[in-house]
Amino acid sequence: MSSVPMKAAMTPSKGEKNGGSPAAPRQASAGAPVSSTARRRARTGWLFASPALLVIAAVTIFPVLFSLVLSFCEVRLEYGGLRLGSPTVAHYGTLLTHSEWYRALAFTLGFTVVSVFAELVLGTLVALVLERLGAARGWILALLLLPWALINVVAAQLWAYLFNGTYGAVGWLCEQLFGTQPDILGQPAPAMAALVAVDVWKTTPFVAIVVLAGLMLIPGDVYEAAEIDGANAWTTFWKVTLPQLRPIVAIAVLFRILQAFGIFDLPFVLTQGGPGTATQSVAILGYRILFQNLDFGGGAAVAVTTAVIVMGCCLLFLRVFRAHVDEGGRA
Amino acid sequence: MPLHRRALLTGAVSAAAAGLLAGCGGKDLDDLLAQASAVPRKPARLTWWVSEIPSRRGGVVADLIIRAFERRHPLITVSKINALSTSDGNRSALTTQLAGGSAQPDVYLGDTTWPAQFGHSSLALPVEKLLPGDFWDAYPPALRDSSTYRGKVYAVPFFTDSSYLFYRKDLLAKHGLRVPRSWEELQHTSRTVQRTGDVEAGFLWQAAVTESLTANVTEFLADAGAAVLDGQGRAALGGAAAERAFSLMAGFTAHGITPRTVATYEESDSQDAFVNGRGLFLRNWSYAWVNANTQGVSRVAGKIGAVPRPGFEGTGRSGVSCAGGWSNFVNPSSRELGAAVEFARFCAGDEVQRLLAREAGVIPAATSALSGPQARAAKDPTVLRAADLRLVARPVTPYYPQVSKALYTPANEVVRGALSPAAGVRAAGKGLRTALEGRAL
Numbered sequence: 215m216s217s218v219p220m221k222a223a224m225t226p227s228k229g230e231k232n233g234g235s236p237a238a239p240r241q242a243s244a245g246a247p248v249s250s251t252a253r254r255r256a257r258t259g260w261l262f263a264s265p266a267l268l269v270i271a272a273v274t275i276f277p278v279l280f281s282l283v284l285s286f287c288e289v290r291l292e293y294g295g296l297r298l299g300s301p302t303v304a305h306y307g308t309l310l311t312h313s314e315w316y317r318a319l320a321f322t323l324g325f326t327v328v329s330v331f332a333e334l335v336l337g338t339l340v341a342l343v344l345e346r347l348g349a350a351r352g353w354i355l356a357l358l359l360l361p362w363a364l365i366n367v368v369a370a371q372l373w374a375y376l377f378n379g380t381y382g383a384v385g386w387l388c389e390q391l392f393g394t395q396p397d398i399l400g401q402p403a404p405a406m407a408a409l410v411a412v413d414v415w416k417t418t419p420f421v422a423i424v425v426l427a428g429l430m431l432i433p434g435d436v437y438e439a440a441e442i443d444g445a446n447a448w449t450t451f452w453k454v455t456l457p458q459l460r461p462i463v464a465i466a467v468l469f470r471i472l473q474a475f476g477i478f479d480l481p482f483v484l485t486q487g488g489p490g491t492a493t494q495s496v497a498i499l500g501y502r503i504l505f506q507n508l509d510f511g512g513g514a515a516v517a518v519t520t521a522v523i524v525m526g527c528c529l530l531f532l533r534v535f536r537a538h539v540d541e542g543g544r545a
Numbered sequence: 546m547p548l549h550r551r552a553l554l555t556g557a558v559s560a561a562a563a564g565l566l567a568g569c570g571g572k573d574l575d576d577l578l579a580q581a582s583a584v585p586r587k588p589a590r591l592t593w594w595v596s597e598i599p600s601r602r603g604g605v606v607a608d609l610i611i612r613a614f615e616r617r618h619p620l621i622t623v624s625k626i627n628a629l630s631t632s633d634g635n636r637s638a639l640t641t642q643l644a645g646g647s648a649q650p651d652v653y654l655g656d657t658t659w660p661a662q663f664g665h666s667s668l669a670l671p672v673e674k675l676l677p678g679d680f681w682d683a684y685p686p687a688l689r690d691s692s693t694y695r696g697k698v699y700a701v702p703f704f705t706d707s708s709y710l711f712y713r714k715d716l717l718a719k720h721g722l723r724v725p726r727s728w729e730e731l732q733h734t735s736r737t738v739q740r741t742g743d744v745e746a747g748f749l750w751q752a753a754v755t756e757s758l759t760a761n762v763t764e765f766l767a768d769a770g771a772a773v774l775d776g777q778g779r780a781a782l783g784g785a786a787a788e789r790a791f792s793l794m795a796g797f798t799a800h801g802i803t804p805r806t807v808a809t810y811e812e813s814d815s816q817d818a819f820v821n822g823r824g825l826f827l828r829n830w831s832y833a834w835v836n837a838n839t840q841g842v843s844r845v846a847g848k849i850g851a852v853p854r855p856g857f858e859g860t861g862r863s864g865v866s867c868a869g870g871w872s873n874f875v876n877p878s879s880r881e882l883g884a885a886v887e888f889a890r891f892c893a894g895d896e897v898q899r900l901l902a903r904e905a906g907v908i909p910a911a912t913s914a915l916s917g918p919q920a921r922a923a924k925d926p927t928v929l930r931a932a933d934l935r936l937v938a939r940p941v942t943p944y945y946p947q948v949s950k951a952l953y954t955p956a957n958e959v960v961r962g963a964l965s966p967a968a969g970v971r972a973a974g975k976g977l978r979t980a981l982e983g984r985a986l
Contacts, residue, residue, distance in 0.1 A: 488753060490963070
């Protein structure tokens with residue numbers, strides 16, 4: 215993953231705002247007159263990119279816009295398919311006046327913050343250990359990656375068996391150790407904790423791999439310099455390693471925020487959003503409104519609000535993290 | 546000329562708008578019914594969305610039905626689409642396809658709680674004009690009521706599910722106990738046998754936050770004589786009878802008769818526990834008989850019995866069962882409406898109903914098939930006693946999913962002990978009102 219797209223995404227350069235293409239050479243963004251060669255090159259660039267753009271338009275841009283339109287329309291089902299009626303903001307009004315939506319949002323936010331934080335800390339620790347390992351690294355890496363390589367639904371079903379109250383191994387283990395069998399998925403707090411635990415188990419390897427890649431990129435001479443300056447291991451980690459890791463950690467965390475916020479499969483398989491509505495994420499709520507209640511406008515409104523909130527969270531994170539990737543990690 | 550972002554965006558928006566206009570159609574219902582009224586005289590292909598039907602003798606029931614139909618209609622070929630195993634999962638998969646106006650599946654098997662919602666959303670063809678006048682005389686009235694919404698019929702009978710109390714014959718005999726006739730006696734019997742250590746759980750049932758729990762709540766409320774809706778279809782949940790039903794559900798877990806994990810149980814979980822010998826009693830749908838009584842699949846095969854559910858002491862009401870089951874719906878976007886309607890009618894007819902009694906571990910919808918020689922030969926108590934049940938229909942409303950959620954969410958909390966029975970009834974009553982008005986999420 216190069217830092218160019220990140221930069222483009224976060225700080226659009228002046229040239230792009232003026233309608234220059236990202237493929238145009240540098241002088242274009244300085245507002246200088248563009249040579250005909252550069253223009254021809256840009257056109258060739260677009261030509262090569264167009265098939266990919268068309269595919270993206272078909273499978274990403276169109277559905278997103280379609281959801282947006284649905285969420286602002288009266289939607290009727292008639293013989294032969296969907297019918298869009300008059301524009302309305304009622305779907306959003308319904309959401310904003312229902313406590314269930316706020317509860318789903320609170321659970322999703324909490325789940326995201328806790329699981330991403332835990333994955334980041336654990337993943338970094340694992341990466342630091344892996345970096346120290348020599349020959350065995352490949353094997354251990356392969357083992358570590360297993361949970362991440364598992365399909366989500368399969369992993370969720372696996373844990374559903376482990377947590378099962380009747381014959382689950384986790385309950386049996388607790389009974390051997392503490393003498394009582396806890397009701398893990400049947401009570402709100404343990405059910406939430408179980409979901410976080412499964413997510414951490416599953417996704418820590420991903421964070422570890424990304425952070426490990428970042429560690430490998432740090433040049434050795436900065437460590438030598440730190441050693442000559444008399445820094446101990448702790449200081450070196452805080453003052454040298456972490457600042458250098460900043461951009462890569464930012465990427466890892468952004469990925470995770472996006473994924474964790476859309477969490478669907480784990481609670482769907484493990485708890486169906488229960489007990490009560492304790493683990494109903496916004497994705498599950500949206501699914502229920504759309505596919506169970508057949509309220510297409512309402513379901514689209516959940517999707518759109520979720521997308522807006524996720525973007526807000528990502529921007530907030532970047533602001534707090536001050537991750538200017540192009541400045542090599544300096545704030 | 547360099548492309549601009551704005552140009553790209555405009556292009557995308559217009560493409561989206563064009564896409565929105567295409568594929569959205571209003572078809573005229575009279576035209577559809579005219580097409581549906583004639584069985585085609587030229588070759589036609591049908592697809593049938595069907596979940597696995599429990600089999601008594603190892604044959605694939607759906608294939609047997611298809612073969613029988615193709616023998617009668619040599620010009621029509623039917624192919625199966627294997628459906629999912631849960632009601633909610635099927636609804637999601639089907640609605641996506643049907644709302645998009647897909648011509649497949651032509652006929653689909655759906656839950657008896659769907660007709661109002663599917664009819665309201667134009668996902669099922671109203672077939673009352675395509676059925677003979679005396680059609681419903683052959684089926685239970687509860688099934689006619691649940692298939693009808695605002696005078697139109699959206700589902701053609703196939704088979705019904707009723708719930709029973711399954712019990713361990715061997716353990717009751719060992720301790721000299723009789724099959725309980727009331728919930729109070731069941732609790733006492735359970736505790737007696739549990740204390741001996743012969744069995745972990747007394748009573749297994751379903752209390753996960755799904756439709757399964759709604760069916761159970763419907764039954765317990767009917768046991769106690771509490772109404773969910775009044776005569777005008779308005780919410781009427783509340784009062785002492787409803788609290789008695791909710792107290793019973795809370796009591797099962799509070800007294801340890803039911804494991805606390807029942808709050809995460811769906812049908813398959815409770816059945817697994819029972820067939821592995823972990824429970825004395827099980828409330829489940831009729832199909833559990835075949836699963837629990839088959840050697841090699843079940844550890845308790847040959848040691849079980851099934852009776853209609855007990856009731857509360859002093860009410861004189863027992864044998865209540867939620868009216869469940871699966872019916873055939875016709876996709877209004879089908880290109881073979883005539884053949885599709887014919888197939889749905891055929892599945893409701895004598896030949897298939899007798900075939901179900903002989904081959905399938907389900908209760909045929911036609912009342913006559915329940916007492917026929919095929920049914921007697923199968924020696925299945927859930928079929929033989931089906932006529933003795935008091936069937937209770939779940940509310941018929943286009944907002945059924947919301948209604949179901951309004952019932953199962955507080956009920957689940959009552960079972961877990963997070964809400965008192967009285968508070969649970971209040972929450973369910975309030976949620977039910979909101980749901981019936983279409984104002985629930």
